[in-house]
Amino acid sequence: MHHHGAGEDNWVLGGAADGVFRIGLVIGILGLAASFFLGFGQGNVERFYSAWLVSFGFFLAMSLGALFFVLAQHLTGATWSVVVRRLAEAVSTNLGLMLIFFIPVALGLKTLYPWADPEVMAHDALLQSKQGFLNTNFFYIRTAIYFVVWIAASQYFFRRSVSQDETGSVGTTLGLEKTAAPVTLLFAVTTTFASFDYFMSLEPHWFSTMFGVYYFAGSLFSFFAFLPLMVIFAQSKGRAVHTITKEHFHDMGKWMFAFTVFWAYIGFSQYFLIWYANIPEETGWFYVRQNNGWATISWLMLIGHFIIPFFGLLPRWVKKTRMTLVVWAIWMLAMHWFDLFWLIVPNANPNGIPWHPLYLTCFLGIGGIYFATIALTLKNKSMIPAKDPRLPDSLAFENV
Amino acid sequence: MSVAENRVATDKPSFFGYLVEFDNVDSLIHAAEKVRDAGYTNWDAHTPFPVHGMDRAMGIRYTKLPLVILGGGLTGLGGALLMQWWMNAVNYPYIISGKPFWSIPANIPVMFELTVLFSALTTVFGMLAFNKLPQWRHGVFSSARFARATDDRFFISVEATDPKFDAKKTADFLAGLGGSEVEALED
Numbered sequence: 001m002h003h004h005g006a007g008e009d010n011w012v013l014g015g016a017a018d019g020v021f022r023i024g025l026v027i028g029i030l031g032l033a034a035s036f037f038l039g040f041g042q043g044n045v046e047r048f049y050s051a052w053l054v055s056f057g058f059f060l061a062m063s064l065g066a067l068f069f070v071l072a073q074h075l076t077g078a079t080w081s082v083v084v085r086r087l088a089e090a091v092s093t094n095l096g097l098m099l100i101f102f103i104p105v106a107l108g109l110k111t112l113y114p115w116a117d118p119e120v121m122a123h124d125a126l127l128q129s130k131q132g133f134l135n136t137n138f139f140y141i142r143t144a145i146y147f148v149v150w151i152a153a154s155q156y157f158f159r160r161s162v163s164q165d166e167t168g169s170v171g172t173t174l175g176l177e178k179t180a181a182p183v184t185l186l187f188a189v190t191t192t193f194a195s196f197d198y199f200m201s202l203e204p205h206w207f208s209t210m211f212g213v214y215y216f217a218g219s220l221f222s223f224f225a226f227l228p229l230m231v232i233f234a235q236s237k238g239r240a241v242h243t244i245t246k247e248h249f250h251d252m253g254k255w256m257f258a259f260t261v262f263w264a265y266i267g268f269s270q271y272f273l274i275w276y277a278n279i280p281e282e283t284g285w286f287y288v289r290q291n292n293g294w295a296t297i298s299w300l301m302l303i304g305h306f307i308i309p310f311f312g313l314l315p316r317w318v319k320k321t322r323m324t325l326v327v328w329a330i331w332m333l334a335m336h337w338f339d340l341f342w343l344i345v346p347n348a349n350p351n352g353i354p355w356h357p358l359y360l361t362c363f364l365g366i367g368g369i370y371f372a373t374i375a376l377t378l379k380n381k382s383m384i385p386a387k388d389p390r391l392p393d394s395l396a397f398e399n400v
Numbered sequence: 401m402s403v404a405e406n407r408v409a410t411d412k413p414s415f416f417g418y419l420v421e422f423d424n425v426d427s428l429i430h431a432a433e434k435v436r437d438a439g440y441t442n443w444d445a446h447t448p449f450p451v452h453g454m455d456r457a458m459g460i461r462y463t464k465l466p467l468v469i470l471g472g473g474l475t476g477l478g479g480a481l482l483m484q485w486w487m488n489a490v491n492y493p494y495i496i497s498g499k500p501f502w503s504i505p506a507n508i509p510v511m512f513e514l515t516v517l518f519s520a521l522t523t524v525f526g527m528l529a530f531n532k533l534p535q536w537r538h539g540v541f542s543s544a545r546f547a548r549a550t551d552d553r554f555f556i557s558v559e560a561t562d563p564k565f566d567a568k569k570t571a572d573f574l575a576g577l578g579g580s581e582v583e584a585l586e587d
Contacts, residue, residue: 268508275505276497316466398452 006243006395011382013375014109016237020375025114028368034361049108049347051358055366056105057199057340058222060098061215064191065223066091067150068216070157071187074173074180080251082394083244086385087230089161090377091223092154097373099147101366105198106143109136112348115204127204134204142197146189146190153183156378161385168387191216199340206285217263218339224255228325230374234383235322237248243384246320247398253319256328260313264306288350289342295352297342305335337363401502416573416587417443417559419546421580425451428554431577432457435556438573442562444541446555465526472522481507516573542586557585 039048046318066088072388073088109116114127115134115268121127127134157176164172192212200211207216228249235241289298318324345354385391422428425447432445436459445451445458455462481504488494489502499506528534540546540557549555556579558570574582 042487265512272508278497314470316462 005107008166009241009243010239011243011384011386012380013234013237013239013378013383014380016234016239017375017379020233021372021379024368024370024372024375026368027364028366028370028372031361031363031365031368032081032231033365035365038356038357038358038361044356046111046348046361047112047356047358049104050348050354051356051362052101052104052108052366053112054337054340054344054359055196055279055362056098056101057344058337058363059094059101059366059370060198061093061219061340062093062193062222062226063098063154064150064187064216065219065221067095067154067157068184068187068191069223069227071153071180071184074157074176075184077177077390079390079393080248080397082388082390083240083248083384084227084231084252085388086161087227087234087384088223089154089158090374091226091230093158093377094370094373095150095154097370100150102143103135104210106140109139113201113204115201115249126214134201139197142193146307149186149190153187157183160386162381164388165382165386168389170389173389176205191219196378200343202344203279203285208270208274208285209283210266210273214266214270217259217266218336220255221259222333222336224252224259225329225336228252228256228322229329231321232326240384243395245397248394249322249325250316250399251318251397253313253325256325256332257313257319260306260309260332264310267301267306285347288324288346292351293353294342295351297338297346300335300338301342304331305339309335310369314358325391413542413586415560415567416542416585417557417562417565418574419540419543419555419557419583419585420574420577421545421548421583422554422556422578423552425554427578428556429453429457431556431579434577435558440558440562441564443558444555446546446549446557448550448554449551463530465530467522468526469519469522472526473515473519476516476518477511479518480511480514484510515575539585539587543571543583545580545583 035048035051040053069081069088070085070092072078073085105112113134114120114124115130116136116139121131132138156179160176162173195212195215199215200207207384209342231240231244231252235244271286274286288294310333312328312331313319318328341359388394420431422431427449428445429451432454435443445454447454476511484507488496488506493501495501496506505510534552539559540549540555545553556574556577558565558574559566562570564570571582
């Protein structure tokens with residue numbers, strides 16, 4: 001039987017988390033210092049905000065993906081995923097950290113968003129007609145609502161789950177199942193509007209009702225790539241070695257594959273209708289992304305974000321082998337970064353790709369702190385929901 | 401030709417193989433491992449529900465079906481592209497929405513749908529073909545006890561066509577597996 005030995009497994013990261021915390025913190029602080037220096041010390045303020053928003057969007061997506069994963073597991077009463085749910089809960093609680101990382105976005109509001117600049121607004125009749133929604137005050141009110149919902153939801157699901165490690169109460173599981181339904185609705189609305197606000201309104205003339213789903217698809221794409229990496233890291237430190245088996249990796253691999261396809265489906269759906277209708281106010285957004293070097297990134301999205309990982313993740317053995325999953329997970333995370341780069345940067349830089357070290361330093365700065373915080377969250381807690389009533393089923397899980 | 405006529409037309413019932421019955425999963429799995437290790441290839445286990453670990457216990461290699469499905473899917477993909485190219489650009493050129501006669505973006509939804517359709521049909525019919533289904537009759541049904549294979553009993557059948565099969569030795573071997581009496585099956 002598969003679960004022999006799971007009982008003797010070490011489920012607490014402890015010292016292994018210390019290492020990640022220290023390295024993450026050092027990389028994070030150096031990355032942030034380099035970013036502030038390059039941005040404000042060397043007068044690349046516009047580039048700083050652009051690069052910051054790309055990495056903000058990247059890590060926000062990952063935590064939102066994690067929150068949705070937790071909600072979906074409770075909604076469906078899933079058993080296979082119990083052994084990896086605590087890791088997802090920890091990633092989702094980083095939504096609190098993302099609120100701190102929102103501060104530079106707020107400081108750069110005028111630089112990033114044309115609608116936040118009174119000069120632009122004064123001469124643009126189209127934007128004036130959208131002013132009821134696209135104005136600074138309402139933008140901050142909405143941001144407050146998003147983060148209240150996200151932080152409350154992620155903390156609630158994490159803390160209830162951790163409290164169950166002590167109590168073993170079945171009532172906790174049943175309660176979370178009920179709560180998950182309305183919270184999923186709130187999640188859908190807040191994530192959709194947040195993607196409209198933070199990323200779609202960078203080009204405020206343009207609109208796409210598909211945009212929210214596109215960002216959501218990318219968020220799960222990146223989270224499902226990150227999840228097996230966390231497990232493999234923990235197992236390399238001798239944690240949960242017999243608890244999380246090949247069968248669980250197989251399922252995580254299926255999710256990576258599924259959201260590779262879902263992302264492409266949504267991305268094409270958005271492109272297709274705009275291409276077919278061929279209305280200038282809609283096609284302008286893609287026109288920018290097909291010219292002056294941006295076409296390269298567009299092709300990278302089609303081929304690198306979809307076709308290559310589609311065939312790469314298709315065979316069953318790839319999804320059951322830790323090494324191949326690591327390779328594809330890193331590939332997918334890189335592609336997801338380029339997806340956000342492609343989403344955020346072109347409209348302010350239609351004349352060419354503005355390569356700049358700030359894109360790297362902001363990623364390292366936010367990322368280092370992000371990973372350090374996850375390590376801190378998990379350090380002294382069981383990385384497995386030890387008394388979840390569905391844990392025995394999850395431990396014994398096998399794909400038929 | 402009906403099944404009854406078929407039986408009359410061929411000959412008297414012939415010897416099909418042996419059947420042995422178990423009353424729980426564990427003894428079935430242990431017995432299956434022994435049959436596997438004894439080198440039999442033309443045999444089967446029959447259970448009322450899917451049993452985890454049965455594939456390993458029987459030494460069944462993973463199915464080649466996914467490769468066939470990949471072929472089916474790619475056929476659907478290519479076929480859809482070819483069909484639309486021929487219809488829109490060759491056989492009946494017609495300007496739609498100011499696009500070129502042959503516009504790949506417009507073809508993608510149909511390519512997607514036919515990929516899914518061909519993959520799904522290949523899955524179903526490939527599964528049936530690999531399992532040699534449908535079969536109108538099978539030797540195990542000559543046993544009255546075998547009806548309980550869909551209820552609460554577990555069986556192993558070894559066919560006489562197996563290269564390792566020997567009427568005497570195989571019967572003795574099966575009798576030593578811890579199941580019921582060995583029953584001879586007719587075809």
